[in-house]
Every structure is written in C-alpha cells, then in structure tokens.
C-alpha cells in the first residue's frame with residue numbers, strides 16, 4: 112500500500128478515538144436493543160446508554176440532558192434549528208440574520224427559507240473574519256426572529272463573539288442559533304453564558320463516529336419550540352423521529368466526555384504546535400499571510416496564503432500532506448472559497464492558500480516535516496515563476 116500523506120485536515124473529519132470505539136462496540140452486538148422498546152430489558156439497556164450520552168453531551172456545553180436532541184450530524188441539526196424554529200415563530204416575524212462565512216448547511220437552509228417567504232439578511236465580515244456588532248445591531252428589526260452565527264469557522268478557525276451577539280439578539284426579542292461543529296470539544300462553550308438558544312454539533316469533528324450529532328434546544332429563558340422536520344414515531348420529544356443510532360450516540364457521548372476532560376491540556380499542546388508551524392513557515396518564507404484574526408481562533412487551526420504561488424501548482428506539489436488547499440486567486444480555475452471571498456482575501460495577483468487542521472495524533476515531527484515540505488515547495492514554485500515578485 113502506498114504511504115499515506117500526513118493527516119493535517121482535522122477540520123474535515125477526525126479519526127474515532129479508540130476509547131470511543133470500545134464503548135460503541137457492544138451496542139452493535141450484544142446490546143442491540145431499540146431504546147423505544149419499553150417492554151423489556153433489551154430496550155431499557157439501550158435507553159440507559161442513550162440517556163448517559165445525553166448527559167455527557169449536555170455537560171460539554173453546560174446544558175441539561177433534556178435540552179439535547181440527537182440527530183445525524185451538524186447539517187441536520189442546522190436544518191432543524193433554522194427551518195424548525197422559523198416555522199413555529201412565523202407569526203412573530205419573518206426576518207432571519209446570518210453571516211456570509213457560515214457553513215453551506217446554514218446558508219442553504221436560509222436560501223430555502225427565503226423561497227418560503229422569509230427575509231434573510233446575510234451580514235458580511237471584516238478582514239479578521241468577525242461579525243461587526245454595530246452592523247448586527249443595525250440589521251435587527253422588530254420582525255427578526257433568529258440570528259444564526261457559527262461559533263468557529265471551518266476554514267479559517269475564527270471564533271465569533273457569541274456572548275455579545277447573543278445579548279444583541281435577545282435585546283431585540285430574537286433567538287441565537289450557533290453552528291458549533293468545529294468549536295464543540297475544542298474550546299469551552301457555555302450555552303448559558305453565551306446566550307445561545309440553539310446549538311448544533313457533530314461527533315465526527317471531535318473524535319466520534321460519522322452520522323451522529325446533536326442539537327441543543329434551550330428549555331428555559333426562553334423555552335424554545337421547534338417544528339419537526341422529520342415526522343414519524345415521535346422520538347426525541349417529537350422533534351426528530353426515527354430509531355435512534357444507539358452506537359453512534361454512545362460514541363458521541365464518550366467523545367464529548369473525553370474532549371471535556373482533555374481540553375485544557377490538549378488545546379495548549381495544539382496551540383504550541385500551531386504557533387510553531389506559523390513561526391517555522393515565516394522563518395523560511397516571506398509573503399505568508401494569515402487569513403482571519405489570530406486573536407480569536409481555534410487552537411488547532413492555521414489558514415495561510417502564500418503570495419506569488421498558484422493554488423493548483425501548490426496542491427500538486429504537496430501530495431504527501433493531507434491538507435485542504437484553496438485558491439486565493441479570483442482568476443484561477445479552482446473557485447475561491449466563499450469564506451476567503453467574504454474576508455476579502457481573494458485577489459487578482461495569485462496566491463495559494465492552505466488550511467492546516469491539527470489534531471490529537473499530530474506530532475512535533477509531523478509539524479517539522481510540514482514546515483520543510485511547504486517552505487521548499489513554495490520557494491521552488493516562486494523561483495520558477497518568470498515574473499518578478
């Protein structure tokens with residue numbers, strides 16, 4: 112088998128932690144019961160496991176277990192939050208505010224709402240990737256029912272000021288939804304302190320399995336009501352019908368618990384590696400531009416643009432690194448990302464960008480290797496470009 116590239120793409124997905132796999136396994140085989148079976152021990156055992164996981168997920172974000180609805184992942188949670196809330200608050204108002212750098216599952220849910228008679232305001236962001244609070248205040252109207260702003264961006268890792276955003280939303284009688292797919296388990300989240308009413312998360316971004324996620328729905332101050340988007344047997348308080356993915360939910364719960372316990376040490380370790388990566392690149396290259404602010408950012412994210420290099424050429428040359436690359440060039444054949452466009456990082460002069468996502472298995476040796484590979488490749492691509500820099 113070919114040697115696989117070094118994995119530095121932890122924003123795309125993460126491996127399942129072996130401790131999580133171990134907890135999940137019995138729920139495929141000897142404990143396969145349906146938690147909706149109320150009549151016998153097979154069902155009770157599965158139900159107990161689901162309720163344990165509900166508590167573990169709640170603890171990660173300072174919620175109560177009754178406020179957690181299990182879903183198939185953050186895309187579904189985002190759809191349920193936006194469409195489900197707008198449906199129930201239709202008579203109160205029809206205005207929704209979101210941000211240009213959101214995940215497609217939020218932006219496209221908003222597009223759908225727009226075709227159903229809702230007004231959607233999409234706020235821009237600054238060069239730093241952050242929402243301008245004055246622009247948010249100015250966009251609020253008496254008809255605004257929901258503000259949806261992600262906790263951490265999946266490309267540039269920037270952390271939005273949710274506490275201030277939530278306070279503004281509440282002052283105007285609107286609710287705050289946040290897509291925390293990238294933030295949950297990586298940075299502390301307290302839904303009460305942050306004034307969050309709805310929060311989406313997903314297991315596969317925090318060392319749990321794919322296909323399991325959750326939506327936090329506040330039960331107090333205010334109590335949030337949702338219209339289900341999947342009708343059926345009335346599982347999950349009637350908000351999300353369908354037999355529960357018990358092994359996936361058990362995995363999500365354990366993954367959340369491990370993240371919570373290990374977060375302080377792990378985020379310090381990753382921040383040091385990430386800062387070392389940037390320093391290492393800058394020591395060898397000039398024209399290394401960081402996209403988004405470094406001041407409010409996930410500890411394991413680095414997103415940089417290299418001046419004077421074409422995206423495609425860079426991608427071809429660093430096949431031994433599993434990273435996500437994007438063009439920062441508006442004339443390249445690769446479409447520039449909507450996030451880079453929103454922060455104004457897309458220019459005509461070329462420039463290739465790389466998203467580095469570090470994670471639990473990332474070692475100092477891998478970072479040293481990545482610095483050397485990228486610096487060598489960028490320097491050689493630049494020297495082969497005929498035009499002067």
Ligand SMILES: *Cc1c(COP(=O)(O)O)cnc(C)c1O
Nearest residue numbers: 184185186214265290292293313
């Ligand atoms: C990955 C991701 C999603 C989608 O999550 P799935 O569980 O894969 O549906 C949504 N939002 C953000 C910010 C993400 O990073």
